[in-house]
Amino acid sequence: MTEASIPQRIIIGCDHAAYRLKETLKTALQKQGIAVTDVGTYSEAAMDYPETGRAVAQKISSGDFDRGILICGTGLGMSMVANKYPHVRAALCNDLFSAAMSRRHNNANILVMGGRVIGDGLALEILKAWLETPFEGGRHQRRLDRFDTI
Ligand code: RB5
Numbered sequence: 001m002t003e004a005s006i007p008q009r010i011i012i013g014c015d016h017a018a019y020r021l022k023e024t025l026k027t028a029l030q031k032q033g034i035a036v037t038d039v040g041t042y043s044e045a046a047m048d049y050p051e052t053g054r055a056v057a058q059k060i061s062s063g064d065f066d067r068g069i070l071i072c073g074t075g076l077g078m079s080m081v082a083n084k085y086p087h088v089r090a091a092l093c094n095d096l097f098s099a100a101m102s103r104r105h106n107n108a109n110i111l112v113m114g115g116r117v118i119g120d121g122l123a124l125e126i127l128k129a130w131l132e133t134p135f136e137g138g139r140h141q142r143r144l145d146r147f148d149t150i
Helices: 016-031 048-059 077-083 096-104 120-132 139-149
Strands: 009-014 035-037 068-072 088-091 109-115
Touching: 009 016, 009 048, 016 035, 016 068, 016 077, 016 120, 048 068, 048 109, 068 077, 077 088, 077 109, 077 139, 088 096, 096 120, 109 120
Parallel strands: 009 035, 009 068, 068 109, 088 109
Antiparallel strands: none
16 A cells, blocks of 8 residues: 555644744645644743654544654654654654655654754755655555554
8 A cells, every 4th residue: 555645734743942943844834735733832942842742643643643743953852752652653854865765664654853953955855755755555564564563
């Protein structure tokens, strides 16, 4: 099975370190007609990333949303939080190759980036690749199915 279509709605969350990048990504998504649910944070005031990480991961885990984005300073904390949830496949992608492969082979349902690691231009390119690259299915689906036995 392959998933080729661009998602029509996305849930996004960040911490203070990536607030500005979140606003940039949100604007870009909305310009493409993608509905964005923003769970915060809503300013550069310091906050704890597990709060917004949890908010996005829960909605992906429950199936309320198919795709999400989480960004913090490095992307590391958000990845760790999100991947604690069943059915979440959060991929930290600070480069284009990882972004495409996270879709092709891993069917990643949350894109994670580090706002202090990459610039806005690269983040937008990574987002585009992640949105547009389909899952290849086949042997990769068989491998993902094994996640449920762990
Ligand atoms: C916040 O200072 C920083 O720790 C956070 O944004 C993130 O990088 C954690 O993994």
